Amino acid sequence: MSSFVHTVAGQVYRFDDLRTLMAQASPERSGDLLAGVAADSAAERVAAQMALADLPLRTFLSQSVVPYEDDEVTRLIIDTHDAAAFAPVAHLTVGGLREWLLGDDADEAALAALAPGLTPEMVAAVGKISRNQDLIAVARKCRVVTRFRNTIGLAGRLSTRLQPNHPTDDSAGIAASLLDGLLYGSGDAVIGINPATDNVPQVIQLLQMMDAVIQRYGIPTQSCVLTHVTNTIQAIERGAPVDLVFQSIAGTEAANRGFGIDLAVLAEGQAAALSLQRGAVFDDTGKRGEHVMYFETGQGSALSAGGHHGCDQQTLEARAYAVARRFKPLLVNTVVGFIGPEYLYDGKQIIRAGLEDHFCGKLLGLPMGCDICYTNHAQADQNDMDVLLTVLGVAGCSFIMGIPGSDDVMLNYQTTSFHDALYARRVLGLQPAPEFLRWLEQVGVFEPGALARLAAHMPPQFARLLP
Template identity: 65%
Template sequence: MRHLRTTIGGERFTFDSLNQVMACATPLRSGDQLAGIAAESAAQRVAAQAVLADLPLTHFLTEALVPYESDEVTRLILDSHDTAAFAPVQHMTTGQFRDWLLSEEATTEVLAALAPGLTPEMVAATSKLMRNRDLIAVARKIRVTTAFRNTQGLPGRIGSRLQPNHPSDDMQGIAASIVDGLMYGVGDAVIGINPATDSIPNAIALMEMLDEIRLSYDMPVQSCILTHVTNAIEIMDRGAPVDLVFQSIAGTQAANTGFGVDLAVLDEAHEAARALDRGTVGDNVMYFETGQGAALSADAHHGVDQQTLEVRAYAVARRYRPLLVNTVVGFIGPEYLYDGKQIIRAGLEDHFCGKMLGLPMGVDVCYTNHAEADQDDMDVLMTLLADAGATFLIAVPGADDIMLNYQSLAYHDIAYLRESFGLRAAPEFEAWLEGIGLIDGGRLVEGNAPPKALAKMTGDAA
């Protein structure tokens, strides 16, 4: 192993492993402090960043942060590495790569071709050397387009997940939330429900309701009940109308085991969903959620910092060409991201890293009520993400998820972002909204009451 040491201000710093360098180079966050791996001082953090900047990108192909022999995520990362795609940057150090990403040479087309040649560790290391504005500047150059019943990730567009959760899965209450969201032009990325009761019969009932609404109103949208992937496999076997298969994933095999999944199960679900052939404009059928701190909360972090493990989860997602991936950035709690500053930084890191690896990256801009954060912090993050070219964001009625009991974005926040940045919904969904009189020229029609077609939706769900 190469010597991982440097001198800062006359003080000499030595690091025992690449894991330690990565952890100490990470901007401060409470999860790494909880794990006992964070830098002990600002000087040590700067020293670790200096070591990281001089480290060749090729080093990440020779020293695994999580052992190859015992971790299938590590094996996936290294065995699927595209050496031809990596060739244009293989001579660079991490610091040189960071500078190159900010140059005019790193165009949208160049970055798209490069993505298969990058490992999560390379991308995570680079992000640790970047300011927030750097993360935004590079991410906005990257475009990842996916499709199912509409197209996500096109230039000048930002998608949205309509999240009509209900504490008792009441069909009429869910339908009312859907109408509310559609009035703000929300729902093109997915209408996705976290069921209060995660049982197969309940999930099927919710799926059938959403599919009936879609068919009744000829909506070019995809739906998803966020049930466990093994439930989704059983539900598909029963012939229920599954659009997208959902699963939470993490960056180590042990953490995924804690979620009750492995690559074999995800392979099975992906194959089954594709076989249904329910998409109309594309065949991207998977929806993944992630979040910094998942591996640590499962005691499955292997001494690796939470941000790097988050990016390793994106390697799992990339295997399945998903329609959507989002980091639920502040959901796990202040033990992992303590305050608004840490949540904002993590959201920009996750978005940048996901797009660098070729993923259609979205963010649930959110926080728990016991975190040192508030809605002003979420306003800042959602605005920065819109500037950074996020594929989609999540919105709930009134920014308050009354089932999961956390704070997110509201439907009108999506309207604000589209109005402020000149962004629009997916083209197929936008055409539908225009057809029922909710938008005109890409802008919401002010003071409009729900069209009769939508007003009767709550009665249909009764």
């Protein structure tokens, strides 16, 4: 591999390989310092960013940050690269791609056509030399639309995952949170439960409970139990009503092995879910919604799994999106502050990481959402989350989380509430998915024709959701 050199104020900085250059060009964050890959000074970081800006994009097709022969994610990235889609920008440098992305020629259609030609490392590199406003402006131009029982990602829309977790999986507690969320217009992305008791019988029970509510009230949404993909495959084999297959994923083979998965296991889960054909029919072909996967990611997962190969966490996060892209998911979200301050120390780092993740995922053609969150021992608070929620809404984020009072009582972290989703929709002029919005108006949750305006009284039929 080639080394890279740049001079700043008479000081010569040398970066031994692409992996080192990428890592030292990253904005400061605690995870890279913990891994020992961060720049030693602000001057060295600037030198790395300037050298990265001058790097031809073709370099990423001949040099890998994780060796091709050692890593199936690298092989996936290289072997599936679309040279024809890449051709319009193949002559550019990283800095040149940033300028093109910010220009008027990079519209929605052009960005959609380009996505298969970009590698995760390319978009991560652009992110490293971009200001926050650049990350927002480019991501806003990307439009990624997916469908299962409703349509997610359309312009002027912001969807939510209704997350009715309970520390003992108590049905009454889950039902109360579920009702609370529906009455605030949450749940169009998915009704998704993190099970406290993670075994197949419990997974099946939760799936049956959510499916019964969806079917009884005709709710145009989908459900998911966020269990390991192998548990979901077993649940499908036992006849459970599975809509979406969930899995946490990472950007290296070693980190994914830490999650107990590889690409073959994910393909098995996708095939099992597709065989059920539970999605709605959206056109006259009779073809049902085929986006059946739900993935979560987060900067720092590869480091915590001991599978980072000396790479920075933002680059590896972008590589996780190559895994997601392979399986055409309905939903992908970065759980941006969940792993803790060891990886993203404070509100500033969490906000920057959320914008980076959303930018990279959208450019790679993914339906990106964000769990706008932090742990209680991080140097962050709900005001930081308000900022990230607002700027992600401006950037065209597909979906966010909805949890009672912003406080997940099972996972013990702070995220966004049903009220937060209403705030974002109102101040930014956004609505839920169109099918879900019609349902909210029909059952009397939202006032017809108004922007996320709640009806004066609770629809009486919802009282039956509670035991």
